[in-house]
Amino acid sequence: MLTLRKPLTLLLPALVVTFAGMLSTASMAQTEPAAADVAPLIMEAEEYALEGNYDAALPLYERAIAGLSAQPHRQNQLRYRYGIILNALGGQRPDLYPLARGQFEAVLAYIESSPGLPFEHSAARVRSAIAHTYHQHSALQTNPNKRAAMLRNAYQLYISAMDELRREEDWQNLAITSFNIGQVCEWQGNLEEAIQWLEQAVALDKRHGFPDLEEDLAYLTALRDLVNPERPVGNTAI
DSSP: OOOOOOOSSOOHHHHTTSHHHHHHHHHHHTTOHHHHHHHHHHHHHHHHHHHTOHHHHHHHHHHHHHHTTTOHHHHHHHHHHHHHHHHHHTTTOTTHHHHHHHHHHHHHHHHHHSTTOOOSSOHHHHHHHHHHHHHHHHTTOOOHHHHHHHHHHHHHHHHHHHHHHHHTTOHHHHHHHHHHHHHHHHHHTOHHHHHHHHHHHHHHHHHHTOTTHHHHHHHHHHHHHHHOTTSOTTOOOO
């Protein structure tokens, strides 16, 4: 089962819509010309991205990020967004996964440099985004040792995000992370642990009415059948 789950953030089509306009409006209100100067770059980058011309779009994002060096909050907003775009493209271009990871790691360092600093994404979400770069990349890795290392990194980072997501009561991202850990465990051959994590995901889906319930329950059922093929149909704990 090498079908990947979405990361804890929106994927490309939903992302490439309003960031440049939001940045420009905010910067005008605060009379910050540097941010206004990069807005056309971002708008052009997002137009290219919507057209699928990523070779043209990616250098423009990088120029915009560099142009926001004096405004670290906005710079890291854009870094996070750029990381999501790179991660979404990694299935077509695996060489982009390390670049996506670098963006997320820079954002995490920014968040952790000033505890309590208001930011749109928690450190837990950013760790999960880093984990997802390893998780996705591992599916395309033919070297078994490298694949195993990527899965270990993904597992550790996902696990490190769980307690904070629970404290924040970010139930949907907690459910997605539980699913993703379960999938990583399955890929590692740890089916019993995979089932435990998927049970948590399904329980959260049911409790909060999340739309992933049917998908998660089907995956859980399939893994239970692998572990115990003689289990009577319909005899499920959840």
